[in-house]
Amino acid sequence: MAKYIFVMGGVLSSLGKGIATASIGLLLKSMGYKVVLQKFDPYLNVDPGTMSPFQHGEVFVTDDGAETDLDLGHYERFVDQALSRASSCSAGQVYESVITNERKGIYLGKTVQVIPHVTDEIKRRITAQAEGNDFVISEIGGTVGDIEGLPFLEAIRQLHLDLGNENTLNILLTYVPYIKTAGELKTKPSQHSTYKLREIGIQPDILLCRSEKPFEDEIYAKISLFTNVRKENVINALDVNCVYEIPMNYQKANLPEIICQHFNMKSCPIDLSHWQEFLDNRENSEGTVKIAVCGKYVRHQDAYKSIVEALYHAAARLKKKIIITWVDTERIFDNGDLDKELSGIDCILIPGGFGIRGIDGKIAIAKYARTKNIPLLGICLGMQVMAVEFARNVCKMEQAHSTEFVEDSPDPVIHLMEKQLYRKLTGGSMRLGAYTCKLSEGSLAHKAYDTLEISERHRHRYEFNNDYRQRLMDAGLCLSGVSDDNLLVEILEYPANDFYIGVQFHPEFKSRPHRPHPLFVGLLRAAIKA
Ligand code: GLN
8 A cells, every 4th residue: 555645834935845845755766666746736726837937937747748837847857757647736626626526416416515525536636646656745835824725734634544644644844944143043933833734633743844054952852842743753954055965965864764664664775876976067067058048037937947957967967067147038139239148158048938028039049049150959939939030031031930929920930730630638729748759860859869769748839830841941951850740840950050959849847867858968068069
């Protein structure tokens, strides 16, 4: 039978529950256990895909095409395993199921209530992925005390009662602030969050206490006394320079053993040498590589979380320190401005996006990179912009555009493929999730990937217009990646340049610290001319 671990948060948000959950997953997986991670979000949105990146950060996409919270990105990067739609659940989805059941008459006319109907649906989703796994690790979004979170915490309380202490474990992540004027670490907020959790009927088994200063012995004792958590289960989760250090820190704090002991399971040796190698490379980097990331959400860098991580992974592989300059494409540049804006830059990345804001800036940047032979990676909208720029400035179709922005463009090089066979996934008209792509032999993409068939994740509506394939190719563009059936252009590149690649998919989702994505490594390698 699978064991259940619940990760909850107290005191305040942004303490890194996602990273904590991901780290626990990595440690248990490294012991040889089968784990699955899932995130429960108390907000009422049914579809995280429609939430603003300005507020919520990146939308992470799974292989099976679910649009999810960015924490799933942490889970996949740490645990190095593809998760599915079942690993992401919002309160909105729970309520939607309950109301659909009610409409179908499944509750036989009973009064439909939070307890038991909503909590039963949450319990069903928590336990749905248990089969074949040793550990089901569930993170509950939000902070203890939030009204929205109550049904989730109630479901956890009930599961503890249903399954017993030996099958469930509650972890609370809290914050122990250092108050400068008192010169002390303060434990009261952690005590209060624990009281709040106990009011609901949940006693935490482990406290992960974030702090900027290390705990003295008496702090452990005090927290333990007031929270009713065994002293050795109070763990000081000190601030780190790099989130990838956290699994090792938990390992040093004995967390994997504490978890195994609780469940009466065997604690096995953990080998994190591949992680250590990544950290060492990062630490011992020599020289820098400067990249301009040119998008419209640049003031909200969580919107590009996976891209930033993928850049760190690739830079560590090359033992370089990456310096990211964020360029806001909403300002429309002329060439003079771009010279200033991009001075000293070694390479450029144009990420994905939706909507017309910043489009002209992106087109100008694509032209700048192409004409000056600056290595460029265009992702999704970035790739579409590269096609538009090439059609306009090389093929002389001055009004070429994507029909996302100009519906009646005379040269719609990017458009909607109405009868596309691929639009079969739910979620309306988006192409979502993993698709196979075939690469052309000898292309830049082939060299980077070192294989002729890849699988990458998509999230977009618009596609390269096949009517323009020949004209763009005649002008020197190489369409180096196509779908299995050759109906869709997935990669374009300009072989005259050192590295000028646009991809219709999102390579950033598959980058791992110890296995950086080949396109990111390729981009940075071209940038440093290695
Ligand atoms: N807006 C574009 C489309 O829908 C690109 C989407 C993206 O970059 N993820 O096709």
